[in-house]
Amino acid sequence: MIDSDFRNAAFGAGHDHIFLGAGHEKNERKTWAVIALCSAMMLVEIVGGGMFGSLALVADGLHMSTHAGAMLIAALAYTYARRHATDSRFVFGTGKLGDLAGFTSAIVLAMISLLIAYEAVSRFLSPVPIHFGEAILIAVVGLVVNLASVWLLSGGDHGHAHGHSHGQSHGHDEHTHEDDGQKIHAPSGVFAVSIFEHDVQPVFRITPAAKDSRPDASAVSVTTVRPDGTQHVFALADRGGYLESREIIPEPHAFKAIVRMPDGEHEVEFAEHKHHDAHDAATRDHNIRSAYxxxxxxxxxSVLAIVGLILARAFGWLWMDPLAGVVGAAVIANWSYGLMRDTGAILLDMNSDRRMADNVRHAIENHGDKVVDLHVWRVGPGHMSAVVSVATDEARRDSGFYHGVLQRFRWLSHITVEVLSSARQHGV
Structure with a gap:
């Protein structure tokens, strides 16, 4: 077996197994800021409640302490993962520590929803007197603190390492400009010219409508002419069923493209479209998501409590307060389930993006080889790992050749390749 690794430059270089998200340190700072805010509010409420004899203020201060404690799980996970990112005891780095923290937070959220539901049912069965003025004031103050926390944790992509597609996918497995690409009609046939960026850095693709009409790659090129007059020429390589540019296309993707074919030149226009998240499953930071x-x-x-309390005071509907609690518990339970499902799948190394695995397989098999075994899984936000076993008749193709084939996949940070001769494979 021949194996070696490469990684992208998003977080260092070399064989260091550092698979932290691109926004790791930024998200760590934001989480600690929320903890500081919640801790300050907790102290104000507990001290103020003690000074003014308000049991409700003290109770809300203690509730705020649980809020800060939940944030502490995320913050400590960020700090620990960063400090131990180069610890060789972690075979695939500490990138999944955030997913473990997210799973833990999901369990905490589920327990909170159960406690709220229990308290709400108890209030239905045994109503208690409500001091509306004080209760509404505390709920409003809590809402302000929570909205400030939301603001601190937002202001970005919630830990996503964003890619984008231009145009809508409409269920296709490929992300391209204008879905099927811009059509050009040449004497030799009809061709689709597109910008392809599904799991890979953006490249030009020229796909013939008829498989037997593909021109020689050396006789075809694409020249981009941007609004400021700058030009860039892209050479193409034959990828089997289509031609693909050897270089990636820099942003933005708004330009005129001149496609030079053996039988003439053709112009197509590309316009920049709204950016969309490329592969949420591969890039989402579940630790900042759990805090959010x-x-x-x-x-x-807090919103439900305010609405319930106002209606209960205005119309005497005391049941509105516990009803708001039941609705809030259901909402939290639903969010908890989604977070637990997504983080649990990552912790169990479930393949969350079958399209990437299929594209890796196709990229290798387009060269006439056979993928015998393939595993793709996530090792951190924006970092995927792949183990590939390839059977080939080409004696000169080693692991380095297949690393070159797969290097264009933007999220693959760690690759292990096993190369088998076809004769050996038949003997297995």
Whole structure:
């Protein structure tokens, strides 16, 4: 077996197994800022409640301490993962520590929803007197703190390493400009010219409508002419069923493209479209997501509590307060389930993006080889790992050749390749 690794330059270089998300340190700072805010509010409420004899203020201060504690799980996970990123005891780095923290937070959220539901049912069965003025004031203050926490945790992509597609996919497995590409009609046939960027850095693709009409790659090129007059020439390589540019296309993707074919030149226009998340499953930072879900859950409960208390005071509907609690518990339970499902799948190394695995397989088999075994899984936000076993008749193709084939996949940070001769494979 011949194996070696390469990684992208998003977080260092070399064989260091550092698979932290691109926004790791930024998200770490934001989480600690929320903890500081919640801790300050907790102290104000507990001290103020003690000074003014308000048990409700003290109770809300203690509730705020659980809020800060939940944030502490995420913050400590960020700090620990960063400090131990180069620890060789972690075979595939510490990139999945955030997913473990997210799973833990999901369990905490589920327990909170059960406690809220239990308290709400108890209030239905045994109503208690409500001090509306004080209760509404505390709920409003809690909402303000939660909204401030939401603001601190937002202001970005919630840990996503964004890619984008131009145009809508409409269910296709490929992300391209204008879906099927811009059509050009040449004497030799009809061709689709597109910008392809599904799992890979953006490249030009020229796909013939008829498989037997593909021109010689050396006789075809694409020249981009941008609004400021700058030009760039892209050479193409034959990838089997299509031609593909050897270089990636820099942003932005708004330009005129001149396609030079053996039988003449053809012009197509590409316009920049709204950017969309490329592969959420590969890039989402579930640790910052868990912190965000927690403050959103608290904000939702505060809103429901305010509405319930106002209606209960205005119309005497005391049952509105516990009803708001039941609705809030259901919302939190739903968010908790989604977070637990997504993080649990990553912790169990479930392949969350079958399209990437299929594209890796096709990229290798387009060269006439056979993928015998393939495993693709996530090792951190924006970092995927792949183990590939390839059977080939080409004696000169080693692991380096297949690393070159797969290097264009933007999320693949760690690759192990096993190369088998076809004769050996038949003997297995």
């Amino acid at each position: 879900v927690h403050v959103m859950a608290d904000a939702a409960v």
